[in-house]
Amino acid sequence: MSTIENKNGSKPAVNAGSIKLAQSASYNKLKTNNSEWAAKCTAEDPEFFTKLAQGQSPEVLWIGCSDSRVPANEVTGTAPGEVFVHRNIANVCVHSDMNMLSVLDYAVNVLKVKHVIVAGHYGCGGVAAALSNKQFGIIDNWLRHIKDVYRLHANELDRITDEKARVNRLVELNVTEQVYNICKTSIIQNAWMNRTDLEVHGWVIDISSGLIKDLGVSSSNPHSLGYVYEFDNNTEAVAAH
Ligand SMILES: [Zn+2]
Numbered sequence: 001m002s003t004i005e006n007k008n009g010s011k012p013a014v015n016a017g018s019i020k021l022a023q024s025a026s027y028n029k030l031k032t033n034n035s036e037w038a039a040k041c042t043a044e045d046p047e048f049f050t051k052l053a054q055g056q057s058p059e060v061l062w063i064g065c066s067d068s069r070v071p072a073n074e075v076t077g078t079a080p081g082e083v084f085v086h087r088n089i090a091n092v093c094v095h096s097d098m099n100m101l102s103v104l105d106y107a108v109n110v111l112k113v114k115h116v117i118v119a120g121h122y123g124c125g126g127v128a129a130a131l132s133n134k135q136f137g138i139i140d141n142w143l144r145h146i147k148d149v150y151r152l153h154a155n156e157l158d159r160i161t162d163e164k165a166r167v168n169r170l171v172e173l174n175v176t177e178q179v180y181n182i183c184k185t186s187i188i189q190n191a192w193m194n195r196t197d198l199e200v201h202g203w204v205i206d207i208s209s210g211l212i213k214d215l216g217v218s219s220s221n222p223h224s225l226g227y228v229y230e231f232d233n234n235t236e237a238v239a240a241h
Pocket of ligand 1: 065089124125126
């Protein structure tokens with residue numbers, strides 16, 4: 001196979017001919033599916049992509065697990081443009097994660113979403129791994145955050161003898177703690193000082209039924225946060241020191 005030449009005839013730094021292109025059925029299927037999906041959308045609504053290209057105004061930010069079985073739109077029956085999405089392994093929300101903070105800030109302050117949903121799922125491999133003593137590689141550092149959730153609730157979790165049930169309870173507790181973490185951010189607290197229409201919720205998806213369990217931990221103000229986490233809106237006090 002010959003190398004690819006640029007318009008000016010020079011050879012690129014990478015010899016494209018040396019790259020073995022993926023031609024597996026699963027890969028090709030993606031392209032076929034895409035053409036069919038685009039054609040179907042246009043057939044149902046000739047203006048579908050014209051409208052989509054004009055911009056987005058989703059009312060929901062979904063923070064979910066990267067697990068391939070829990071896609072935000074399919075689970076909630078929503079269309080493109082309706083849900084802003086951030087996903088990572090085991091839906092962890094850490095206040096030092098610039099990726100998550102950037103998504104949250106943009107969603108809350110630019111898109112003005114009304115609902116932030118942290119969505120875990122039963123049988124989460126990340127949570128199960130965090131409950132084990134095995135090493136899995138770099139991910140161990142990420143899963144440490146979930147081990148910390150376990151430590152906070154060890155008394156309850158250690159009383160559950162069934163391993164699957166223990167993982168699933170930690171899934172619920174992890175979602176609850178991540179909701180709490182989202183509420184603790186200055187992004188959410190500052191938004192709450194000016195808005196009454198912003199809520200943070202915690203859900204768990206049951207993959208065996210497809211149904212969502214609302215954990216009932218929704219928040220729309222900072223008053224349930226511990227004293228040390230709640231910011232006041234007087235920034236002058238800091239400037240005075
Ligand atoms: Zn998961």
